[in-house]
Amino acid sequence: GMVASDAPTTVPPLLLGRPFGPSGLALVREVLASSGTVSRAELARRVCRRMHWLTPGGSLSLMSSRVALLRLHRGGLIDLPAPRNGNGNGRTLTPTRIQWPSEDPLHCRVDQLPGLTVLPVRDDSHSALYNGLIERWHYLGFTPMAGAQIRYLIRWDGGWLGALGFGAAAWQVRDRDRFIGWDHSQRKSRLHQILNNSRFLILPWVHCPHLASKVLALSLRRLGPDFRERYGYSPVLVESFVEEGRFAGTSYRAANWQCVGRTQGRGKLGQWQDQRLPIKAIWVYPLHSRFRDILAGTLATRTS
Secondary structure, three states, X not given: OOOOOOOOOOOOOEEOOXXXXXXXXXXXXXXXXXXXXXXXXXXXXXXXXXXXOEOOOOOXXXXXXXXXXXXXXXXXXXXXXXXXXXXXXXXXXXXXXXXXXXXXXXXXXXXXXXXXXXXXXXXXXXXXXXXXXXXXXXOOOOOOOOOOOEEEEEEEOOEEEEEEEEEEOOOOOHHHXXXXXXXXXXXXXXXXXEEXXXXXXXXXXXXOOOHHHHHHHHHHHHHHHHHHHHHOOOOOEEEEEEEEOOEOOHHHHHOOOEEEEEOOOOOOOHHHOOOOOOOEEEEEEEOOOOHHHHHHOOOOOOOO
């Protein structure tokens, strides 16, 4: 529960990039008031429907809606019912539901891993495992991704090897945008056709040279079809930001990605943000040979 505060939090004019403000808050509160004792997931669904929060593919933006409601709840603007399983925000995961991998050191060549595959996260137990692995062993930790996303668990016949996730692209990245050659309005209407490889984890006890580039290649082969099946449209470009000094980007280069520049180190909020972020190398991988034409809007893509 929230600690009561004398000054209520200001209502955000935008929520997850969509217009919100007092009228948006009033609608959300109205949905909550008329919903009785339904689950947080069902509330998210109803709010989505009421606010017309849709993905570019036309389905409800359920994950974005859940993230948005949680943000309003934490800001003291609404009261969500207690979560039904765990606390619903991924911060402390129910360890009983997770079958943790054994931490036995694995040293081998990548061709000595029979059954090597990337498995799309489709059910609660795999989702809990993915979130848990990232929270426990990825240096950035776990944050719920908003918007359209595909998460993969990496496994072989001997068990789990890691996880990687693809989600919404960064809003504005100078070198990437220059590489694509699009303008502001083109970017605004077609940014959803770029995905960001925001998490990539090979578990620390796994030592298999070239495994990372092999996994990247496996996931890129599946990403288009998996994404289309779930969201009704195909991404045409994937990006990843690799922190310089921490990683050399070797596995991206080996999987045929190209480095197109550096980030500015300013974070998501752009020039008004003081917090300096590490400079990162920008790697991209086209999923369509004519990605520039598609992103500029001069080549139509099938959306069904």
